[in-house]
Amino acid sequence: MPLLVCATPIGNLADVTHRVLTALAEADLVLCEDTRRTQVLLDRYGIRARALVSVHRHNEARQARELVPRLEAGETHALVSDAGLPGVNDPGGRLVAAALAAGVEVTVLPGPSAVETALVASGLGAAQYRFLGYLPRRVAELDELWSESRSWPYAAVAFESPRRLPASLAALARVDPSRMVAVCRELTKRFEEIVRGPATELAERFCEPVKGEVTVVVAPGAAAGLPPGAAVGDAVEAVRELVAAGGARRSAANVVARLLGLPRNDLYRRSLGPRD
Numbered sequence: 001m002p003l004l005v006c007a008t009p010i011g012n013l014a015d016v017t018h019r020v021l022t023a024l025a026e027a028d029l030v031l032c033e034d035t036r037r038t039q040v041l042l043d044r045y046g047i048r049a050r051a052l053v054s055v056h057r058h059n060e061a062r063q064a065r066e067l068v069p070r071l072e073a074g075e076t077h078a079l080v081s082d083a084g085l086p087g088v089n090d091p092g093g094r095l096v097a098a099a100l101a102a103g104v105e106v107t108v109l110p111g112p113s114a115v116e117t118a119l120v121a122s123g124l125g126a127a128q129y130r131f132l133g134y135l136p137r138r139v140a141e142l143d144e145l146w147s148e149s150r151s152w153p154y155a156a157v158a159f160e161s162p163r164r165l166p167a168s169l170a171a172l173a174r175v176d177p178s179r180m181v182a183v184c185r186e187l188t189k190r191f192e193e194i195v196r197g198p199a200t201e202l203a204e205r206f207c208e209p210v211k212g213e214v215t216v217v218v219a220p221g222a223a224a225g226l227p228p229g230a231a232v233g234d235a236v237e238a239v240r241e242l243v244a245a246g247g248a249r250r251s252a253a254n255v256v257a258r259l260l261g262l263p264r265n266d267l268y269r270r271s272l273g274p275r276d
Helices: 018-026 035-044 060-072 093-101 114-122 139-149 165-175 199-205 232-244 249-260 264-272
Strands: 003-006 029-032 052-054 077-080 106-109 129-134 155-160 180-185 193-198 214-218
Touching (some): 003 018, 003 093, 018 077, 018 106, 029 035, 029 060, 035 052, 060 077, 060 093, 093 106, 114 155, 114 180, 114 214, 165 180, 165 199, 165 214, 193 199, 249 264
Parallel strands (some): 003 077, 003 106, 029 052, 129 155
Antiparallel strands (some): 155 214, 180 193, 180 214
């Protein structure tokens, strides 16, 4: 029988799918990152699971060795994390790999995603993106990451702890002050907050730790595809000079973007921000 990998709500419990609820009710075992968190979801929908088993990052390897033989013997297990899809920056990846290696059928039941929800809500480019997981803790590593990202032609999405958010935004503001960012906090919950703006502006706004789950979306780097010798700051200044001479800002951004091969919308947004 299969291992069912179940996506659970990232905040609002009403976002769970019918398929996931059925799996939780019928599985021989429900494998939970935290049994207390999963029990809240079960109680909300009146589900009495047959058994709950804790599978988290500290015991996943050991649990996989014990659970895979039971799956091979015909049991069905429903795997959940505290929120979102197991295996995406949450426990579950080792168990899935072990099950597949043993020839056990693995079925994914999709559902809510903090990554995609934040990406779309940010308005910073959903065609392509890179998921970074949790951001580095060390300042040097953060600076290196943000510097490298200036050449990325796609948006970046990352998780961050509410305590470390100020340091991460401050690092981005140092490296790329006019980079557009969205801080998405408590997605789908009652006090959901999505704040968009240049890195310098958001670093000032979030200079103290916040509460709740945080997902950060960073716009594509303006240096992506930049011709040798060209400077992003010069391109932004050129847009501002055309505007000062009486031109429409959007038209000015279009002209400069075509000449330098820069993202038009990003150049337009940067020209609205303060001078470096």
